Each structure stands twice: as structure tokens, then as C-alpha cells.
Amino acid sequence: MKLTVLRLGHRVGRDIRITTHVGLVARALGADEIVLSGQYDKGIINTLTDVAERWGGPFRVHYERNWLSFLKRKKEEGCEVIHLTVYGLPIGDAVRALRRSKRDKVVVVGSERVPSILYGLADWNVAVGSQPHSEVGALAVFLDRFFKGGELSKEFHGWMLKVVPQKRGKRVMKITETASCRGSGK
């Protein structure tokens, strides 16, 4: 089962930090990839790709100009589309049903104005609480519940940086590239 996060409606400048946080949450909490939409923002793609390269993967970062075509294509391929929205049904029931399904999933997080067509297109409109919320927070809770917390002990492969948990202070392991063999003959 593959889980993709689709971020709608990015605006260069205004949304840079929120979209980055959506991407970091997606990776840290077990999604396989993030698909960015809205305005094309090379900076965010680079930031998230760079995190995956240094801290490990696999985690892929894509951009799709036409999110609606992307979602329709995914549905045709058999994916379930889950739209996180404050107006949807409570997360508890939805997650229980979703965890039983082995189909690939696309979790959609919007920005302030989500086109109404999405509510009809989504297989699930899921509310992480019915209060004004943060799409970053809602995505985090959804993924944590969907993966039952197991995502937090996931191993990231090919890391160059890794945190070693500490009661106090900071400890980071770092792999630095060794010089390649130059055939010195010694």
C-alpha cells in the first residue's frame, strides 16, 4: 500500500513555510511521497528533496500542475482519495475503515479555498475535529492514527544524518563521504 500526500493551492511566498511543514510531516509520519500543486515553487521542491537526501528515504517529491487530472488518474488506477477537511466525517470511523483497505491512498490537504468539486471526487471527506484547524496538524494526526504510531520508528534508508534520542541535549550521527579510492597502490 502506497500513501501519497497531495498539497493543493500553494502560493509562492505566502505559503512557503506551511507547504514545507506539510512536506516534512508527510515524510516524518510515514507517507511515501508528496505531490505539490498550485504555483510551481522550485525552492520547496529543493528543500524537501534535500531533507530526504540527507536524512534518508525513500521519499519522493513531485509537482503536478493539474491536480484534478492527477486525482482522476489516481482514481482510475484504483486509489482511494481522502480529503482532510474540517467539514467531513469524524476521523475515528474513517481511519478504522481505511486501515482495512489495502488500496493505495492519496491524502489531500488543501489551502484556504478548496474547490467544491473535491468534496464530490473524494472517497472520504475526513475531519480531524470540526474546529478551525491547521492542515499541518490535521495531516499529522491523520497519519499517526492511520499508521498507529508505527511510522515513528520507521527506518529511513541511506541517511547521512540521524538523531540519537536523548533525555537532555542534542546528539546527531553524521556520515561524511570518504575519499574515493584513487588507486594509490599502497
Added chain:
Amino acid sequence: MKLTVLRLGHRVGRDIRITTHVGLVARALGADEIVLSGQYDKGIINTLTDVAERWGGPFRVHYERNWLSFLKRKKEEGCEVIHLTVYGLPIGDAVRALRRSKRDKVVVVGSERVPSILYGLADWNVAVGSQPHSEVGALAVFLDRFFKGGELSKEFHGWMLKVVPQKRGKRVMKITETASCRGSGK
């Protein structure tokens, strides 16, 4: 048991949306209040207060210029201080222990650079995963686990706006103020 979220290191302009999301997550996921620190930002205080007035409470918004004095005072009053940081101990063990304690709690979420004194001052340095993360997402997962999901069905009192969960579309109940009685005698 009272739970306060303390947000460190706000910068006017740059952090406005992330700090707002921290505040929205705090309220939506069951904290009793948020204390803002860093640069004073009247706009965010107004935004969060306004949300609590329209969507219900109780939820208080404060500002503290000196977060260190605030934390020391809280510790003297018997509060537990929980610092959410990628470098800390895994959330699973910490939450189990914290849920057994009935002491008031302050959950601290930092910005990019957290002064090292905080690691020593905190009773708990807790990691919501050891990967580069979002303080908004980390706070959301922490609160959801701490309150065991019960926070999502919490009733907010005195609301003027309330979402009615829907499978598709949006439905919001709204209480509009009725004209006060003017003693027309009719």
C-alpha cells in the same frame, strides 16, 4: 489538570502563519490556553482570540515577554514542563508516564533555534519522531496522544459557529445575535 502550550521565539512577519497554526492546533486539540512569546504580535493575539470567541471556548491567549521567568514560575507552582524536540526521548514512553500524572502541564514548542537552557529546564524532552519535523505537526500528535483522541469530541462552549460533520459538502450552524428587547410593549 490544566494544559498550557507555550510558543517560543515568534518573529513578526516571518512566523505569523506557523504561530497561528500552533495556536489553532492548541485550541482544536484540547489545550486550555496558549502563551505566546518572542516578538509581540497583536495581530495573532487578535486572530486566536477571535476564533475562540466565534467558535467557542474556553481558550485563553496570553503573551509573556520573558518565557524563561514564566517557565520557572510555572515549575515553582508545580507544573510539569514538556519540551517537544526532535532530539528528545520517544513520545510513546513519555506520554504513558505523563498521562498518569495529574499535575498541570506546559507543553513548549520552539522555533528554529531553541536556547539550550530549555533542555535542562524541561522535565521532559519529547520527540515526536526523530526526523526533521514541524512544530505544528509535533504538537498535534502529542495532544492527540495525550488526550487519547477524546479532545476531538470536546464541546466548545458559547460558540456562534459550529460545523455539522458531513459526508460531502459543508454545513455550518450559526447563531446570530437577536435584537435586544426594547420594551415595545407589544
